[in-house]
Every structure is written in C-alpha cells, then in structure tokens.
Amino acid sequence: MKHDASLTGRGKLAAVISAGVVAGLTVSLGIVPANADKLDDHKDRIEKQIAGTEKDLESVNAMLQKNGEKLRKFQDRLPSAEQAVQDAEAAESAARSEVQQLQGRLAAAEKSRAEMVEAQEKTKAMTDEQRKLTGQLAARAYQSGGLEGSDFGLLVRGNDLNKWANSVEVSSRLARAQNRELNELLGRGAEQRNATARLSAVEDEIAGLKKQADAALVRQTQAREAADAAKADLEKLLADTESAQSELEDAKSKAHQQLEDQKAEQQKINQAIKERQERLKREAEERARKAREAAERAKREAAAAERRRAKNAAALRAKAQAAQKKATVATTNTKPSKTVSKGTWGLIVPASGPITSGFGWRPTPAGTIDYGGLGGYLHAGIDWGSACGSPIVASASGRVMQEGWNGSHGITVSVDHNIVRGHALTTNYNHMTRTAVRVGQQVKQGQVIGYVGTTGNSTGCHLHFETVVDGQHRNPAGLLW
Missing domain, CATH: 1.10.287 (Helix Hairpins)
Incomplete structure (x- = not known):
C-alpha cells in the first residue's frame, strides 16, 4: 500500500x-x-x-x-x-x-x-x-x-503359471x-502383480x-x-x-x-x-x-507693580532731574583737555566730546528695546557724544576684568580699580566699536582701552561710562569732578 x-x-x-x-x-x-x-x-x-x-x-x-x-x-x-x-x-x-x-x-x-x-x-x-x-x-x-508329460515339466522349468493354469490337460493330471497348492501359488502370483x-x-x-x-x-x-x-x-x-x-x-x-x-x-x-x-x-x-x-x-x-513703578518713576525722575541739573551746570559745553584735572576720587574723563546724556531716569528711546517694560529706565551713567573710532582711555589704573560683547551694552570693557577711598570701585565702558585690551591685563590711567562705537542697544556713536561703587551704580559726575 x-x-x-x-x-x-x-x-x-x-x-x-x-x-x-x-x-x-x-x-x-x-x-x-x-x-x-x-x-x-x-x-x-x-x-x-x-x-x-x-x-x-x-x-x-x-x-x-x-x-x-x-x-x-x-x-x-x-x-x-x-x-x-x-x-x-x-x-x-x-x-x-x-x-x-x-x-x-x-x-x-x-x-x-x-x-x-x-x-x-x-x-x-x-x-x-x-x-x-x-x-x-x-x-x-x-x-x-x-x-508324466512335458507340460508339467514345462511349468516347473519355465515358471509360466498362466500357461500352465490355462492348460486343462495339466490340471486333470x-x-x-x-x-490346491498350485492354485494358491497362482493366487499369490496374481496378488503380487x-x-x-x-x-x-x-x-x-x-x-x-x-x-x-x-x-x-x-x-x-x-x-x-x-x-x-x-x-x-x-x-x-x-x-x-x-x-x-x-x-x-x-x-x-x-x-x-x-x-x-x-x-x-x-x-x-x-x-x-x-x-x-x-x-x-x-x-x-x-x-x-x-x-x-x-x-x-x-x-x-502687574497692577501693583505698575503702581509702584509709577511711584518710583516719579521719584527717580525728580532725583535724576536734580542730578542732571547739577551735572549740566558743572560740565555743559566743556571738553577734557590733555591735562585733565582729577576729581576727589582721582578719576579722569574717559573720552572727548560733549556730554549728551547724564545719570538718571530716561524714557525708552525710540528704536530701542524696553527691557523693563516700564516705558523707561535708569540711565546708570554719563554719555559722551564722540565720533565713532575716537579713543577711550582708562579713567583710573586697574585690571581688566571683562572684555567683549555684553548684551545690550554691546562691546564692553570693565576695569577693576580695587579699593579707592575705602570703597570697591569698577568702571564700565560700553558700546565700543572694538577694544584694545584683554581680560586680566593691567592698565594705567589714561591708557587707550578701546574706541567709540554704537554696538548693543544704541542709536548712535557714543561712550556710555559707568561707575560702580561697592556693587551699586553711582553717578559718575560725583567721582569725576
């Protein structure tokens, strides 16, 4: 199968x-x-x-x-x-x-x-x-x-029992x-056959x-x-x-x-x-x-901040106006000479040209960013309206602690003057077109450290000069004159 x-x-x-x-x-x-x-x-x-x-x-x-x-x-x-x-x-x-x-x-x-x-x-x-x-x-x-006769002899000699049995003449003899013996012999012969x-x-x-x-x-x-x-x-x-x-x-x-x-x-x-x-x-x-x-x-x-802002803005404006009035009286239309006299802090004017903006509260200029969202800001320094590329000198001797881009201040150089009159003093020079020093470098008073520019949040060529005393911005006029 x-x-x-x-x-x-x-x-x-x-x-x-x-x-x-x-x-x-x-x-x-x-x-x-x-x-x-x-x-x-x-x-x-x-x-x-x-x-x-x-x-x-x-x-x-x-x-x-x-x-x-x-x-x-x-x-x-x-x-x-x-x-x-x-x-x-x-x-x-x-x-x-x-x-x-x-x-x-x-x-x-x-x-x-x-x-x-x-x-x-x-x-x-x-x-x-x-x-x-x-x-x-x-x-x-x-x-x-x-x-007697030949038939019986023939029978005995030839063993032809049939012939002998058929012979009537022999039987009669x-x-x-x-x-009887012969008949038995014939029967046995037939039986044998x-x-x-x-x-x-x-x-x-x-x-x-x-x-x-x-x-x-x-x-x-x-x-x-x-x-x-x-x-x-x-x-x-x-x-x-x-x-x-x-x-x-x-x-x-x-x-x-x-x-x-x-x-x-x-x-x-x-x-x-x-x-x-x-x-x-x-x-x-x-x-x-x-x-x-x-x-x-x-x-x-925001509502509370707006109320505080309005209150603070009014106070700052009043204070700034008073400070600006004082600074304007002392410095309007004056230009630093090659032999500038030092103020009580020993600082010299860092750039040539007229002062275009003093220390105090300012409304946000058109074309610039209102970072505080208050419609104005504290102008924490004095601006000199110098031509782009004009040299900027160190207001006092010290060590360069920052050099390069600084956000809205553009290209900046910061100089650490260590302790002056018992206070930590740092001066900042902002909106440069380029610098002439590097971080860690020691500079001398009057040494060129960069050049006037209009980088960062600026609308024209000028130097924005700041003085920081004990970590707080101070009106540079009080340290220069």
Whole structure:
C-alpha cells in the first residue's frame, strides 16, 4: 500500500509553528516605559504580532482542513484495507488447511506404501515357499511315475503359471492336493502383480501430493506475507494520519494560546494608553488651572507693580532731574583737555566730546528695546557724544576684568580699580566699536582701552561710562569732578 508523502505536511507545519507559536511573548507591561512614543511603539508591535499570529492560525486551520480531507479519504480506504487484511488472512488460512490436508493425504499414502511394501515382501516369501513345495511335489510325482508329460515339466522349468493354469490337460493330471497348492501359488502370483501395480500408483500419488503440498506451502507463505504487508500498511496509514492530525491540533492550540496572550497584552497596553491619556488630561487641566491662577496673580502683581513703578518713576525722575541739573551746570559745553584735572576720587574723563546724556531716569528711546517694560529706565551713567573710532582711555589704573560683547551694552570693557577711598570701585565702558585690551591685563590711567562705537542697544556713536561703587551704580559726575 502506498502512503501519501504529504500527509503530515511537516515542512509547512514547522514553518507555521516557528513563525510565531514557539516565539512566545517577548514584551511585558511590567516594563512599559513612561515615554508615550515607546508605549505607542509597543502597541504597534503587539498589533503586528497579533496580525501575524492570526495569519499563522489561518494557515494552521487551512492545513487542518486539508489534512482532515485526507484523513477522511484514508478513513474511506480503511474498509477496503481491512477487507484486504481479512482476505489475506483467509487465503492464508485456506492455504494452511490445504497444506494440512495434503500433508495428511501424503502421510496416509506413505503409510499405505509402507504397508504395501511389507505385504509384497511377505507375498514374495510365501510364493517362493509355495514354489519350493510345488517343486517337491512334482519331484515325488515324477519318481512315482505320476505327472508324466512335458507340460508339467514345462511349468516347473519355465515358471509360466498362466500357461500352465490355462492348460486343462495339466490340471486333470494333478492330484487334488497338488492342485490346491498350485492354485494358491497362482493366487499369490496374481496378488503380487496387483500389489506391484498399486504400489506404483501410490508412489505416483505421493509424488503428486508432494508437489501440491509444496505449491500450497508457497501459497501459504505468500498469503501470510500479503496479510502482514496489508496489516502493516493499514497500521502505518492510521498512525500517520493520527500523528498529522495530532500535530496540527497541537499547533492550533499553541496558536490560539499565543493569540490569547497577545490580545491580553494588547488589552494591558490599551489600558496603559488610556491611563496615560487620562493622566495627560488631568495634567493639562491642572496646568490650565495653574495658568489661570498665575495669570490672575500676575495681573494683580502687574497692577501693583505698575503702581509702584509709577511711584518710583516719579521719584527717580525728580532725583535724576536734580542730578542732571547739577551735572549740566558743572560740565555743559566743556571738553577734557590733555591735562585733565582729577576729581576727589582721582578719576579722569574717559573720552572727548560733549556730554549728551547724564545719570538718571530716561524714557525708552525710540528704536530701542524696553527691557523693563516700564516705558523707561535708569540711565546708570554719563554719555559722551564722540565720533565713532575716537579713543577711550582708562579713567583710573586697574585690571581688566571683562572684555567683549555684553548684551545690550554691546562691546564692553570693565576695569577693576580695587579699593579707592575705602570703597570697591569698577568702571564700565560700553558700546565700543572694538577694544584694545584683554581680560586680566593691567592698565594705567589714561591708557587707550578701546574706541567709540554704537554696538548693543544704541542709536548712535557714543561712550556710555559707568561707575560702580561697592556693587551699586553711582553717578559718575560725583567721582569725576
């Protein structure tokens, strides 16, 4: 019986199982990252795994259906296979019976032959004895003058009993006793001939029975082999079919289990995403609430600050106007000469040109940035309206502590003068076009440290000069003159 090589579909089955069933779940919600992108990636990965498993399950179901059809076909073949086994076993049984019957007949024939041989040997011995006795009778008759003639002599010499038996003349001459012996001799001779013929027939029968028995034995062996082969084919057919069905059912069970696990994982991820969205919503609502509160608080603080600003601005304006008036009286239209006299702090004017703006409160100039948002600012120094590129000198000796860009002040140089009159003093030179010193350099009073420019929050070429005493801006006029 030929088996279907594609019965189990083991190659396809292995591919289906290895595609996802034995892969298992490689992710766990217990380590789901808080990062939203990673959580979404996790969700996408699980959905792809579910799609792959469902596809694998479809393949397994298709293979189960296909294998089920084959199983039904094989089951349809079972009756004929079982009948073949029964027929083969019946043929074997018939052949066995035939062999047994022939062997019985052969044994009987051989027994009969043995008996015939034994009887023939006995008959021969008796015949020989009878002939001997007849010869003795003939001799006595001859000696006594009886049994004259050539026929009896012929009988004795030629052993032709038939001729002698057919001879009426010889029979009439024999004595009664002699005649009886001769008749017995004739009977045994005929019996011996018949036994020989029967023995020959029995031997022929034995030879024929042996041939039949050998042929029947061959048929029995062939029938037994056919029965064994049919039974083995049937058992193989059933085993392969059941094995294939079992493997596919196992694959289906594993695929179902994996699908359930993946869907459970998907549900966990969806729940995590839902919780994340709810948390984000709560956080957004909380931020909105805090923003509203902050806006209301800022509004209140801005109103209070505006009130303070207006009050402070008025005070600063009054103070600045007074200081500017004093500085203007002392310095208006004056120019530093090459031999500038030093003030009480020992500082000299750092640049040439007229003073264009003094120390005090100023409204934010058009075209500049209102950093404080108050509509004005404290002008914490004095401006000299010098031409761009004009030299700027150190107002006092000291060490350069800053050099370079400084936000709205543009290119700046700051010089630390250490302690002057018991106070820490620093001078700042702002809005330069370029510098002539470096940080850490020691400079002398009157040494060129840079050149007038209009960098930073500036509307024209000028030097903005500041004096910082003990960390607080002071009006430079009080230190210069």
